[in-house]
Amino acid sequence: MRTIITLICAGLPVGAMYALQAMGIVLVYKTSRVFNFAQGAIGMTAAYVAHELGVAIGLPVWIAFFLALAFAGALGMVMERLTIRPVKGPLPRTIVTLGWLLLLRGAVGWRFGEEAARAPLQLFSQTSFALPGTGVRMSIEQAAILGAALLIALGLGAYFRTSNFGTAMRAVADDVPAARLLGLKVDRINMVAWGLGSMMAGLAGILLSPSLGALTTTGLVVLTIQALAAALVGGLNSLPLTFAGGIGLGIAQKLVTNWWHPPGSADQAVAFAVVLGALLLRRQRAVGRVGGLLPESRRVVTRALAAKRSQAGLALAGTLVVAGLVVPLIGGAQWNYNLVQMAAWALAVLSIVILAGDVGQVSLCQGSFMAMGAFAAAAAVAVHVPFGLAIVVGGFGAMAMAVLVGLPALRLQGLELAIVTLSLAFMGDRFLFLQTWITGSGSARALPRPEFTRVSTHGVAGARWYTLITFAALLLLAWGVRNLRRSRTGSAFAALRSSVEATRAMGFSATAYKLDAFAVSGFIAGIAGALFSGLVGTAAATSFDFTRSISLLAFAVIAGVGSIPGAILGGVVVMLSTLGTTSTSMSSASAGAVTTMLTGGGLIAVVALSPGGVADLIRSGADRLLRRGGEETPVEGVAA
Amino acid sequence: MPLLEIRDLAVSFGGVTAVDGVNLKVHEGEVVGLIGPNGAGKTTMFNLLTGALKAQRGNVRFRGMDVMAVSTWMRAKLGMGRTFQLVQIFQGMTVRETLIVASHRHTRSGVLADSLRMPRSRLAVRSARERADYILEFLGLGHLADTPASALPLGQARMLELGRALCLKPKVLLLDEPASGMDHKESEEFVKLLGRVRDSFGLAILLVEHDMSVVMCVCDYIYVLDFGRLIAEGFPEEIQRHPEVIRAYLGDQETQDGGERPAGSPKPETVRREGPAGSGTRAASTRTKRDCVVASR
Numbered sequence: 001m002r003t004i005i006t007l008i009c010a011g012l013p014v015g016a017m018y019a020l021q022a023m024g025i026v027l028v029y030k031t032s033r034v035f036n037f038a039q040g041a042i043g044m045t046a047a048y049v050a051h052e053l054g055v056a057i058g059l060p061v062w063i064a065f066f067l068a069l070a071f072a073g074a075l076g077m078v079m080e081r082l083t084i085r086p087v088k089g090p091l092p093r094t095i096v097t098l099g100w101l102l103l104l105r106g107a108v109g110w111r112f113g114e115e116a117a118r119a120p121l122q123l124f125s126q127t128s129f130a131l132p133g134t135g136v137r138m139s140i141e142q143a144a145i146l147g148a149a150l151l152i153a154l155g156l157g158a159y160f161r162t163s164n165f166g167t168a169m170r171a172v173a174d175d176v177p178a179a180r181l182l183g184l185k186v187d188r189i190n191m192v193a194w195g196l197g198s199m200m201a202g203l204a205g206i207l208l209s210p211s212l213g214a215l216t217t218t219g220l221v222v223l224t225i226q227a228l229a230a231a232l233v234g235g236l237n238s239l240p241l242t243f244a245g246g247i248g249l250g251i252a253q254k255l256v257t258n259w260w261h262p263p264g265s266a267d268q269a270v271a272f273a274v275v276l277g278a279l280l281l282r283r284q285r286a287v288g289r290v291g292g293l294l295p296e297s298r299r300v301v302t303r304a305l306a307a308k309r310s311q312a313g314l315a316l317a318g319t320l321v322v323a324g325l326v327v328p329l330i331g332g333a334q335w336n337y338n339l340v341q342m343a344a345w346a347l348a349v350l351s352i353v354i355l356a357g358d359v360g361q362v363s364l365c366q367g368s369f370m371a372m373g374a375f376a377a378a379a380a381v382a383v384h385v386p387f388g389l390a391i392v393v394g395g396f397g398a399m400a401m402a403v404l405v406g407l408p409a410l411r412l413q414g415l416e417l418a419i420v421t422l423s424l425a426f427m428g429d430r431f432l433f434l435q436t437w438i439t440g441s442g443s444a445r446a447l448p449r450p451e452f453t454r455v456s457t458h459g460v461a462g463a464r465w466y467t468l469i470t471f472a473a474l475l476l477l478a479w480g481v482r483n484l485r486r487s488r489t490g491s492a493f494a495a496l497r498s499s500v501e502a503t504r505a506m507g508f509s510a511t512a513y514k515l516d517a518f519a520v521s522g523f524i525a526g527i528a529g530a531l532f533s534g535l536v537g538t539a540a541a542t543s544f545d546f547t548r549s550i551s552l553l554a555f556a557v558i559a560g561v562g563s564i565p566g567a568i569l570g571g572v573v574v575m576l577s578t579l580g581t582t583s584t585s586m587s588s589a590s591a592g593a594v595t596t597m598l599t600g601g602g603l604i605a606v607v608a609l610s611p612g613g614v615a616d617l618i619r620s621g622a623d624r625l626l627r628r629g630g631e632e633t634p635v636e637g638v639a640a
Numbered sequence: 641m642p643l644l645e646i647r648d649l650a651v652s653f654g655g656v657t658a659v660d661g662v663n664l665k666v667h668e669g670e671v672v673g674l675i676g677p678n679g680a681g682k683t684t685m686f687n688l689l690t691g692a693l694k695a696q697r698g699n700v701r702f703r704g705m706d707v708m709a710v711s712t713w714m715r716a717k718l719g720m721g722r723t724f725q726l727v728q729i730f731q732g733m734t735v736r737e738t739l740i741v742a743s744h745r746h747t748r749s750g751v752l753a754d755s756l757r758m759p760r761s762r763l764a765v766r767s768a769r770e771r772a773d774y775i776l777e778f779l780g781l782g783h784l785a786d787t788p789a790s791a792l793p794l795g796q797a798r799m800l801e802l803g804r805a806l807c808l809k810p811k812v813l814l815l816d817e818p819a820s821g822m823d824h825k826e827s828e829e830f831v832k833l834l835g836r837v838r839d840s841f842g843l844a845i846l847l848v849e850h851d852m853s854v855v856m857c858v859c860d861y862i863y864v865l866d867f868g869r870l871i872a873e874g875f876p877e878e879i880q881r882h883p884e885v886i887r888a889y890l891g892d893q894e895t896q897d898g899g900e901r902p903a904g905s906p907k908p909e910t911v912r913r914e915g916p917a918g919s920g921t922r923a924a925s926t927r928t929k930r931d932c933v934v935a936s937r
Contacts, residue, residue, distance in 0.1 A: 483757040484751070486765065487754035487755075487757075487761050487764070487765060488744045488761065488768070489749070489755075490754070491737070491740055491741045491768075494733060495730050495741045497731075497732075498729075498733075499730065502724065503713075504713040505712065505713075505716050505721075505722050505724075505728075505805075506716060506744075506745060506804070507713050507717040507745040507808060508744075509711070509714075516751050519751075520751065520755070
């Protein structure tokens with residue numbers, strides 16, 4: 001009994017912080033229908049700012065605290081004004097918040113060092129006192145956190161209910177056009193909501209950081225999953241229920257971890273289960289239909305243009321073949337390394353193209369599929385399966401996982417799927433890929449690529465073979481995806497992207513085709529993961545963490561989510577970014593942080609400025625060139 | 641045996657009974673109209689028929705089998721082609737591509753064959769394309785083949801939906817207010833087109849429509865719904881004179897002012913006219929009304 005009370009007392013303050021973050025998410029969602037995935041990252045940034053001001057510079061603790069809070073609030077308002085307001089549609093806006101997640105994580109990692117632990121700002125004393133009657137001890141810090149959270153929750157609730165501004169916020173939350181007609185300044189209200197939401201994220205980040213030990217750039221970001229869980233318990237609507245959800249989750253995690261000690265963090269598994277359960281049990285689809293990932297290109301492709309385009313595609317494939325054959329033969333080991341890396345990441349982006357571009361399903365856990373592919377291949381190699389076959393085994397392993405993820409996806413769409421897959425990516429890092437039945441032991445497993453010649457694996461000849469194999473895989477799978485698009489299955493995919501109801505009316509099972517898309521995407525991602533791991537010699541989940549998953553979607557969007565050449569472009573970008581790492585004097589950690597930061601910035605810029613991505617820009621330029629020789633003038637599409 | 645037979649179908653939402661014990665038959669080659677004032681339950685009937693909604697009572701037999709437990713897409717595969725009241729055009733597709741999607745209902749090819757571009761996959765694409773082009777010509781939309789479907793004006797978008805349903809080679813065509821949003825000339829042409837569709841493809845049509853003149857022109861037999869119940873059925877000329885129908889559409893003296901039916905008045909009895917027994921006799925082949933005119937609105 002006493003243990004239980006102790007556990008509950010330990011869970012309460014932690015849960016209160018989840019609740020604060022979650023209430024920030026709900027506040028923003030209610031007014032602007034955007035799911036702020038950057039919530040955890042904002043909290044993390046605020047904690048670092050507090051550290052910088054209070055610990056490094058040495059300002060008085062409370063001044064540092066309030067300055068950091070103000071910073072978080074300002075950050076939220078800037079986010080809304082500059083990057084949310086100009087973008088239309090809930091899903092593209094949510095993608096923008098993913099960009100912010102990367103941008104903030106990268107920026108902080110660059111400034112403070114990626115994983116270098118820092119001392120958090122300590123506001124309250126950790127001296128503990130006995131709770132009267134029970135003998136259970138609680139620290140002053142825990143009590144203060146709990147009290148602060150309660151006070152804020154109650155205050156916010158009262159403010160929302162009684163003040164003029166609160167009423168205006170509720171009106172905006174209810175019906176934006178009507179609120180506008182009533183003369184409410186919707187934009188300003190949204191901006192304030194973002195500011196408030198970010199301050200709550202910052203508060204949670206600063207108050208929670210001491211109990212997590214040292215500050216790292218991942219720790220507080222991963223906490224997003226707990227905030228998501230609590231927000232979903234509250235139905236993305238009710239603040240009191242959200243608060244209860246956060247507290248409940250905090251306590252549940254303490255209780256579960258008391259009796260269950262899997263490798264890794266059971267906390268993450270609990271939070272993931274809550275996210276999944278809350279989404280599947282939801283009665284109304286409040287998150288509901290949110291439209292496509294990105295606006296459709298309305299450009300018309302005439303037959304003549306299509307023919308020329310496919311010639312251009314052939315030319316691209318030809319270039320790839322030449323690059324895949326010639327460069328490895330004349331280039332040294334480093335060139336081969338770079339090329340394989342490019343091809344593997346191009347495959348990873350391709351796996352998003354089929355899922356997000358063709359069927360319109362957003363997956364934020366492609367990195368997890370890659371990790372699964374890598375571990376499956378490593379397991380196969382461990383039982384002496386030939387390497388080439390092991391890669392295929394990797395593909396099938398990831399395919400199995402993707403289909404499992406796809407099953408709940410049948411009931412979810414748009415934002416909901418993004419939430420589940422992102423939660424899975426977080427959970428994968430801290431829990432799933434630490435389980436020994438997947439990894440063998442520890443968190444990495446050897447995946448040696450075969451020695452094709454007498455030369456050692458790292459010698460040039462062995463590397464050349466590997467380059468050829470990887471390029472063959474890339475060309476084959478890209479060809480397959482291209483075929484798929486022009487086929488019966490592709491027709492069904494494209495129909496599904498637009499209207500599930502109408503697709504069913506055409507005699508296609510939406511269920512079967514969604515699962516097909518997940519299976520194909522998982523297979524490609526698995527192959528990519530296995531090939532990349534073969535390159536570095538180890539299958540390790542750290543190569544495919546949540547940042548990687550989000551970055552992959554970012555690359556797909558930046559390059560053009562619907563485009564196969566875009567996928568290859570995405571691979572080139574990843575390769576160049578690592579090339580930049582090695583060629584400059586930066587340490588690899590800070591170069592990685594800069595890459596993450598630039599990726600995030602690029603994602604935000606592309607969604608805001610050119611939703612079709614870079615490939616679309618290139619293509620519209622190329623189309624203009626191709627058309628110049630043509631006789632046919634296409635009909636311009638009129639916006640319906 | 642009727643092609644489509646609905647027996648005692650009922651569904652309610654909360655306390656509101658949207659469809660209440662409806663019986664309806666569609667024979668092969670017939671154009672059957674389902675009319676009724678706003679909120680009569682016509683679209684709900686449609687959703688029950690296509691499987692988008694689950695009925696609480698009654699059953700639907702299609703081609704002799706009970707399809708109540710059959711999913712929407714399987715019903716489409718069995719031969720129910722439908723259009724939507726709010727057009728559901730596939731975004732980002734051209735007119736031809738839209739028709740190709742539907743034409744794939746009769747092709748066979750799986751993910752593996754498709755990604756490897758095996759002969760069966762190529763055959764599927766070719767035959768779907770042929771079917772699509774045939775329907776394009778039939779509808780006279782050939783010149784719009786490469787236009788983005790979402791750029792079509794509403795009238796043509798409805799034609800495209802009709803074409804999409806025709807590509808499925810359906811046994812019965814379910815049209816949900818196909819003429820709404822069309823101007824006078826368009827609906828006149830649409831009526832002619834429906835006649836051609838029925839004659840060329842030999843399929844049955846169940847038409848939900850608001851526009852009485854369209855319904856009177858094109859239908860062989862008409863059912864009238866009001867507040868979820870059938871209040872009348874019969875040939876067009878009978879329906880036109882039917883007192884219950886006139887009352888439902890225009891309201892009678894007592895109810896016109898009050899807006900709602902007085903609580904005391906009895907619910908309208910379903911007036912059941914047994915249609916001529918057997919199939920075919922209801923069909924237009926025995927009667928000529930090709931020369932009727934769509935009334936100007």
